[in-house]
Amino acid sequence: MSTPERKQPRIALVTGAAGGIGAAIARRLSKEGVKVVLADLRADHLAALVAENSGPFAALEVDLTDRASLPDFVDRAWEVFGGLDTLINAAGLYPSAPLLEMRDDQWDQVMDVNLSAVFSLSRAFARRVVDAGTGGHIVNISSGASARARRGAAHYCTSKAGLDMLTKAFALELAEHRIHVNAVSPGFIEVDSEVNPLGADYVRSIRGGQPWPRAGVPEDIAGAVAYLCGPDAEWITGASLSVDGGAGTGNAALPLS
Incomplete structure (x- = not known):
């Protein structure tokens, strides 16, 4: 039996694109010939990313806490390059x-x-893709915190656990429309973040328990996202791909028992 034709993504909307993991994903997709609509609240950062890149980038400012505006935002993003086939949350x-x-x-x-905006954006995106009959991809950026609680992060861990189930629920219902829905679950990724700064003690502690002997970088996550949106992942949906340097296997800092 022959497999269906597998297509690379051509037009993507990436939220959180002003820096860190989101910006790395946007750059990676652009290098693969994808037109990218960059979305973030920090318009100045988006403008800098557009200026530095030779590929087809466009920037749209969005407030993800304003849920009522998100369906209209997807409509605006759709019109930038004449459609969308990929959404990266x-x-x-x-x-x-x-x-x-x-x-x-x-x-x-x-x-x-972390959760409600993903639901609203993904639902609006899926409605447009179903109407267009083109199929597509949704990739959600989850976290190892979805399965392992952390002190001071009850809200974050709960939101990511919900995101993992939301990924499965969307995958289940959208498969008949040829919309793949997957998640990438990063471990600790070194980024300079003015939005989510981390203390030095926290960084030392979390890196100490990671088996792989280097820190993660945003490009590690971008590569996983590109894979899930590419032809070799055509039969993957509802999955969560851990990209965490082995952190999910256990705590490498513990001594021999």
């Missing part, structure tokens, strides 16, 4: 807040950006 917040001190608004903001 890379935007995410990782603030630290001890459980007993966490405010309701801190919880709500993380859930809005």
Whole structure:
């Protein structure tokens, strides 16, 4: 039996594209000939990314906490290059807040950006793709924190656990429309982030438990995303690909028992 024709993505919308993992994904897709719509709240950072890149980039400012505006935002992104076949939900917040001190608004903001916005964007994107009959890809950036709780991150860990199930639910219902829905689950990735700064003690501790002898970089995640959107992953949907230097296997810092 012959396999269906497998197509590379041609037009992608990437959220959280102003820096870090999102920017690396945008650059990687662009190098593979994909037209990329960059989405973020930080318009100045987006403009810098457009200026540095020779490929087809376009930038759109978006506030992911404004859920009511997200379907219209997808419509705007659709019109930039005349369609979309790929959505990369890379935007995410990782603030630290001890459980007993966490405010309701801190919880709500993380859930809005990390989970609710992904639902709204993915649903709007899927509706357009189903109407167009073209098929496509959704890739969500999850986290190893979806399976392992962390101190000060109850909101973040819960949002990523929900994101993993959301990925499966979308994959289940959209397979008949030839829309692949997968997740990439990064371990600790070294990025300079003004949005999600990390303390030195935290970085030393988390890197100490990682088996692989180097830190992760955004390009590691970008490569995994490109794979899931490419022809060799045509029969993969509903999966979560761990890219974590082996951190999910256990704690390498523990001594011999």
